[in-house]
Amino acid sequence: MKDPNDQSSLTGLELPPDEMRRLGYSIVDLLVDRWTNLRDGPAWQFSPRRELQPLLWGPPPEKGRDPDQVIGEVVGKILPMAGRIDHPRFFAFIPSSPTWPSVMGDFLATGFNVFQGTWLESAGPSQVELVVMDWFRQWLGFPEEGGGLLTSGGSAANLCALVAAREWAGNPENPVLYVSDQGHSSLERAARIVGISSENVRRIPTDPDFRLDVPQLREAIAIDRSRGLHPLCVCANAGATNTGAIDPLDSIAGLAKEEDLWFHIDGAYGGFALLVPGEKELFHGIEKADSVTLDPHKWLYQPYETGCLMVRDTQLLEAAFRILPEYLQDTALGSEHVNFADRGIQLTRGFRALKIWMSIQTLGLEAFREAIGTGIQHARAAERFIQESTHLEMMGPSSLGIVCFRFRISGADMLPEDLEEVNRGIQDEIVESGFAMMSSTRLRGEFSLRLSILNYRSLWSDVQETLEEVVRIGRRVWRKGGLG
């Protein structure tokens, strides 16, 4: 009998089964060690190009190398020089912290080499994507005709939404897009791609809580109509990346209906918070949207790249994207057999639904609700901590898991430029120390520190110690700079 481990019977691109197992197990061991010791390492690692270039440059080898050496190089030189975004004190930008079942789901989907573009080529996986889309549909409160697809991320989902809006409106000339001044940059990029010029992207001002101002939206639409432009779509935030703000979705839905606009909600950052019973009310009106972007690789604890676009009428999405060339004629099995390639920009797609399905099946939805809810509670506790501190101040209300604040000594006379300098100094020092990772932003032109709390591993002590560190560094920078 043929020995499957006999190298001479294998092509140059194959490995003997025993070796495959050994390498695979060694990687699982590496990952589990990393996950177990995540808290002990720094929250951020970085290396400039000039240091990495000599380490990682050169032609591809003509002959293969020892796989253990290759893995050693990956683990020693490459992966340590990446943000540790799932570290419990990584509070920058929008963090991500996938669950273990979701990582296994990705591994399995890759190993089984699923092509998730047509039913013909992936019946079971397509059914699973339908199941997951139906869970999301129900969470949003969309009707039975609602559905969607998983995308590479929120940017791709926002793009698909604008394509659907444009096609639904009959591809009008001079289309106009309305977003709040807190809208995500991916919307503007999507507008460019679908042919909405930058001058036709209206940035509607927000109220003191950074929520889109509906009367100003109404006025902008009227002005555009009077100029002969075609108001096409309004995109609301749920919540905004900068501040976590959730726009008044129900009022915007009413106005969009009155004005015959496509109503899109960008829930890439905050959408899954509606799973938490006590927070659901914040999303009132989401069920009236024509489309909603969700990002499971954010607050549904999935690995990259897992975004999602949901629409209230799946037929509109398919009408916008479906094309059937001759060479795919065998894949047209009738509308019951969904070809996910008909709902978006990818023909070849990975089996993204598996990771979501496996992680919810394994861990249960309740654990997700609790983790999301805990993140929001930590943000509220951080807001109270800041309000009670004599060295910190809020830059706006906290919303969902986002807290914007700055170092400021109460009662001290601090000039705006000094405030910016000291807060920049804090930001730089925190990041460099690796104790925690934060990012800064600007709110109405003012420099702000920002915490984005999302990781299921983050404890209140992680947040509190980070705030205490901000105060400690701030006091030192303030004194050292001779500012105080």
Ligand SMILES: Cc1ncc(COP(=O)(O)O)c(C=O)c1O
């Ligand atoms: C509100 C919002 N929309 C869209 C995006 C873009 O999503 P992605 O990075 O998954 O493409 C983000 C990313 O942070 C976001 O926060």
